[in-house]
Amino acid sequence: MSLKGIWDASRPIDLKASAIQLGEVIPTELGKYDGQDPFRPILLSLRGKIYDVSSAKEMYGPGGSYALFAGKECARALGKMTMDAKDCSGSVEDLTEGQMKTLHDWEEKFRSKYPEVGKLVEPKRLTLAQLKEYDGSDKKKPIYLAIRGVIFDVSKGAEFYGPDGMYPFAGHECARAFALISTDTADCHDNLEGLGRMEMDNLRDWEAKFNFKYPIVGSLVKG
Structure with missing residues (x-):
């Protein structure tokens, strides 16, 4: 499955059904929600907005094609359409116009498919x-x-x-x-x-x- 193909496999969920609201979270804390702990939801951040992607555990959970993104800020990686771990960050200043449009598209898709449960902040x-x-x-x-x-x-x-x-x-x-x-x-x-x-x-x-x-x-x- 390609990175772009995530959306074909994602299941829509009730945006009001999220079990948690984390509020402000630092990167270290977000890392606890990488799918390794079965008692925690699977979260990732996109330009500082944290989404609960537990409904797509088969993709973002351990062993999933996109487990790399779980527990991380992924704006740069999604804008560049890359699976390189070094691009799991919020640094987007040098992205091209086309890559920024791609990132915007991902933001729209995440907003429509996954509940927003918190905000990523500096420690x-x-x-x-x-x-x-x-x-x-x-x-x-x-x-x-x-x-x-x-x-x-x-x-x-x-x-x-x-x-x-x-x-x-x-x-x-x-x-x-x-x-x-x-x-x-x-x-x-x-x-x-x-x-x-x-x-x-x-x-x-x-x-x-x-x-x-x-x-x-x-x-x-x-x-």
């Missing part, structure tokens, strides 16, 4: 001081915490991580606390010196759980 880069602004005290802001520099949005776990929750981790880097299974805010930092194998296994387990349950929104930077 946040926060200092520790800025991270503290997302501790749940401001109801207008999401709740964030970091583990080894990776920032997670734990807003849906507000009953645990919010101001009245049992875990005082919001707005903090929490690597050592998770490794020690500690709720002492004095352990909310990323210094892992002196930790043994069991503590490091604890930390990896928590990282895996957070990667599955909460969206990644960015990373910590020094400042």
